[in-house]
Amino acid sequence: MVKSAENDHGENRKQQEDDVILENTPINFTMSQTRKNNSSEGETKPQTSFVNKFLRGSKAESREEKNDLQTTDSQAGDWIQKAATSDAAKPLSSETELRSSVEENEQFLQKLGEKAVDKCLDLNNCGLTTADLKEMVTLLPFLLDLEELDISWNDFVGGTLHSITQQMHLVSKLKILRLGSCRLTTDDVRALGEALEMIPELEELNLSWNSKVGGNLPLILQKLQKGSKIQILELVDCALTSEDGAFLGQVLPVLQSLEVLDLSMNRDIGGSLNSIAQGLKSTSNLKVLKLHSCGLSQTSVKILDAAFRYLSELRKLDLSCNKDLGGGFEDSLAQVVMLKHLEVLDLHQCSLTADDVMSLTQVIPLLSNLQELDLSANKNMGSSSENLLSRLRFLPALKSLVINNCALESETFTALASVIQTGHLAKLRKLDLSYNDSICDAGWTMLCQKVQFLNELIELDVSLRPSNFRGCGRWFRHLLCAVTKLPQITEIGMKRWILPASQEEELEWFGQDRKRSIRFDHGGFQEADFPLSY
Structure with missing residues (x-):
């Protein structure tokens, strides 16, 4: 299983005390493992x-x-x-x-x-035994049209992959191969590299959470030929070395069809970013680039910026949890304007400075197709984000805004509330302002008075930090009033806000004889579900 990431990976997450958040093992979907005897x-x-x-x-x-x-x-x-x-x-x-x-x-x-x-064999997270794997191997000769094979999250695959790869010539139509968290050995990695020649139609390869891939990446990718059809390459938390990164940079020009590249949680590849960025210049079809927690530095921003002009089709850019990026955005985003199709920008926990925010203030308004923006866990943003938030009016497609744990001030909320009232964020569906405990009641009041203009809002989070508890002020009544005018709202996060008896009664009355369900989440203090009409 995947080990939890170090404490600094998820400061913006909300499970742990004192802002120290652990990244959990990714969710695994366990398929039905029983059948009734009919x-x-x-x-x-x-x-x-x-x-x-x-x-x-x-x-x-x-x-x-x-x-x-x-x-x-x-x-x-x-x-x-x-x-x-x-x-x-x-x-x-x-x-x-x-x-x-x-x-x-x-x-x-x-x-x-x-x-x-006969086209899809999905055995993801099934607890396969060695005997099960042998049975699966006997099945492959009869799956001549197999296009997808997923045996991820099965520990016993490690050390036995050769028995499967020896049959790859029988499933030459395979397009998707997922081997995430299979405890692959070096011999497995070598066998896989040799087998890739037998599946020329391969479009997706996922080897995430296999530490032995690190230091051995050339064994896997060296057989790839020009014209490879691979569109998705996922190598999350594979202990990739700087040498692996340099080799990958040389291979990328071969992957002309590449659309998704995920190298997240490989901290040592930051040193080979020059090679990777050079290779990215040849991947003009790339739509998703994830470099979450990759040991990127201030100079990394400039290196990537030089590659952005070649990535005009990019839809998602994730540079989150790279704490040494702080200060690197200053005057280093000249080519970001080329990302005209960018829909998701994730910069959470990047130690952004006031100057970084100023630079982003000039750039973000040019990304008119942006739908999701995450700037959370950047505590130095503070009041410097006032101008940035006022520029959100240039993002008409924005659906998700996450700026939790950013030490925002009341003036910042004022800027956000001008923007909301004027209707420029009409498409917003998720607004996360949690862990900004320094906002006074007047700031919350102003915001809650304007929330009613977010007609498509589904989720609102104004929770406090785990270590802080406060009583709700008059703004709570404004929030209830706004909610009645929001046709889509279903979830309101208010953890650690304490409701006095009078407000609890008001909330209970508010939920009577209503038709639509809205959940007010108070964490350990109260979790109230009330039907609501509007």
């Missing part, structure tokens, strides 16, 4: 294999027996045809042996359940 006419169905338990979309456990048998029989015929074709190419000694092989395949395939498909 019976038809007194007969019990044979025990299903692991494939039936985990195949994507399998709903066998809730289907009736009749539908299950009809679908299985229908699909089994097609699969048996493939099995016969595959086995016919082998030197079997007799027709009897061929028939026996087909019958065995039929029995195995009938255990797949009604949703068995």
Whole structure:
């Protein structure tokens, strides 16, 4: 499993005390691992294999027996045809042996359940054993049209990947291969590199959270040829070395179709950013670039800025949790204006200085397609962000604004409330102002009076820090009034704001005889769900 990142990775997150936030292991979606034993006419169905338990979309456990048998029989015929074709190419000694092989395949395939498909095999986070992997390998020869294979988050894959890669020539149509957090060994990495030649249609490769990829990246990517169809390359937390970064920079020009590059949580590649940036100049189709927590420095901004002019199709840029970036944005963003299609900009926890904010104030208004902006956990922004927030009026498409834990002042809220009232943020759906405890009641009042103009707002968070508790002022009544005029709002975060008895009664009255549900989250003090109409 992924180890938690160091404390400085998530200061802007809201789970830990004293602003020290730990990044948690990514959410894993565990597929159904049981199937009910249904019976038809007194007969019990044979025990299903692991494939039936985990195949994507399998709903066998809730289907009736009749539908299950009809679908299985229908699909089994097609699969048996493939099995016969595959086995016919082998030197079997007799027709009897061929028939026996087909019958065995039929029995195995009938255990797949009604949703068995031949293009997608998703065994993500299924707790596969070595025996399960062997069974999966026997299945591959009958999945000649397989396009997606996901065996991520299965520890026992490590050390056994060669048994799978040896069959890659049979699934040459494979487009997606996900091996995240599989405890791959160096031998696995080498075997994978050799197998990539056999799957020329590959479009997505995910090797995230495999530390042995670090120092061995050339073994994987050296076989890639010009004209590679890879569109998505994810190498999150792979312990990549500076040498790996330099090699990647040399490979990038080969990846002409690359659209997503995620190198997050590889702290040592900051030293090879020159090589990576040089390679990025050849990836004109790139739409997503993630360099979260990559050990970037002040000079990194200038290096990346030189590459931005070649990345006109970029939609998402994540430079978050690079604390040494602070001060690097000063007069270093001349080419950001080339990112005309940029929709997401994440600069949270980058130690932005007042001069950085001034530079961003000049640049951000030129990104008219920006939909998500995250500047949270930059405590030195303070009052210097007043002009920046006033420039948000030039971002008509903005849907998410996250500026929590930024030591904002009341003057900043005033600037944000001019912008809101004039209707320039009409598309905003998420507004996170939490952990800005220095705002006085007058500032909250002014903001709450203007919130009613955010017609598409769904989520509002004004929570306090875990170490702070305050009583709600008169602004709470203005908030309730504004909420009645917001047709989309469903979530209001108010953790650690203490409601006196009179305001609790007011909130309870407010929720009576209402039709739409809005959740006021008070954390440990109160969690009230009330239906609301407007």
